[in-house]
Amino acid sequence: MTHETEQPTDTPTEPHTRRHLRTAPEHRHEMILRFTIWDQVTGTVGLPAAA
Known part of the structure; x- marks a missing residue:
């Protein structure tokens, strides 16, 4: 028996x-x-990446 304020356990x-x-x-x-x-x-197009 559940009270009105309780939710069913499968919900x-x-x-x-x-x-x-x-x-x-x-x-x-x-x-x-x-x-x-x-x-x-930033103007870094085509520049090699720093190692």
């Missing part, structure tokens, strides 16, 4: 939320875009 108390909003391929694509823009803004 989750909070909805499940995704931890990450993007998939891995979406994240990689976004990072490529961001770094491309960053390189253009």
Whole structure:
């Protein structure tokens, strides 16, 4: 017997939320875009990376 304020045991108390909003391929694509823009803004396009 359950009281009106209790939830049944098979009902989750909070909805499940995704931890990450993007998939891995979406994240990689976004990072490529961001770094491309960053390189253009900072003028480092075509320069070798420092070791």
